[in-house]
Amino acid sequence: MPKKRPIAMVLAGALCLVTTACAGSSTETANNKASAPDAESGYPVTIENCGRTETFTKAPGRVVVMNGASVAEVSTLLALGLGDRIVANQQTYGMSEVPGRAKAIKALPTGDIELNDAYDIPREAMLGLRPDLVLSTTSYGFDEKNGFTTRDQLGDVKANSYVSPQGCDQDTSKMTVADSYTLLRDLGKIFNVSDRAEKLIADSEKSIAEVSAKTRGEKKPRVMVLFANMAMGGNDFSSVVAKGIYNDILAKAGGANAFASASRTSFADLSKEKVAATDVDALVVISYNAPDPTAYAEQLLKEFPQWPAAENNTYTVLSDSIYLGPSNDLAVDKVARMLHPDAF
Known part of the structure; x- marks a missing residue:
């Protein structure tokens, strides 16, 4: 067997873009940027997430994506054309089925953070980033005993937080493709780009249905x-x-x-x-x-x-x-x- 590569945390589900030639649910908005909504009339937006109510009064503009041994959150932001909202991303990947995605992720800012032993953003560094939204694959990323900023602490500095579907209890064994659609829908609502999210979901559902039929x-x-x-x-x-x-x-x-x-x-x-x-x-x-x-x-x-x-x-x-x-x-x-x- 080839030599194994250890990891410091359990993979979350986990464990998920710059070209316009890709079709369907894998198409990225050019330059990974979305023009700001013409009006903020879609706010406030309320999301129920892991027993918490998160209320957004405007589209987030300083987003931090925690590692979580995943690329779900950063890939979803890029697929929605929201790469320009990210001020620090810790999710990385060496390859992707989507042309340009790995390169797009690598090009995102990291915040120049010195990561902790769990290869993620410690509390003081997180607060120093002045985020208005922090995304984590599971609730592990907000666990104080592991040196992370809690969701309450983020709320105290007017920052929203979000744990991805099936991540509340850190058990991803029941995760399905429908959870990927939930992640798209939730971020679509949070950033007032639900039309983009629904288009991606519809294209994905159509593609999968056609394959399953064959x-x-x-x-x-x-x-x-x-x-x-x-x-x-x-x-x-x-x-x-x-x-x-x-x-x-x-x-x-x-x-x-x-x-x-x-x-x-x-x-x-x-x-x-x-x-x-x-x-x-x-x-x-x-x-x-x-x-x-x-x-x-x-x-x-x-x-x-x-x-x-x-x-x-x-x-x-x-x-x-x-x-x-x-x-x-x-x-x-x-x-x-x-x-x-x-x-x-």
């Missing part, structure tokens, strides 16, 4: 989904997906998770023997800043030649589209084409 009635191959070169537990395979949005994407693409019953949480921590004893028809490797996810996938197929996936060389590599975020339709399409090539 694979309906076909046998559902058993798919192993895991992160490349990542250690999240004590066994050889500790970053294997068991539940969450990944399974919804597999189902919409005409597949099923081979390890769905291996854990009650989003990820399973499996021995090499358990993996070897499971029939795997196809492999999906998720790259989270991995240097060579394709090589990792090919090495896995060599390591388990008894898999049908190895016999047929059936694998694909995905990145941000399989996370919570605005581009789940791209993941559905790519997985479906891998599992059911004759349908396309």
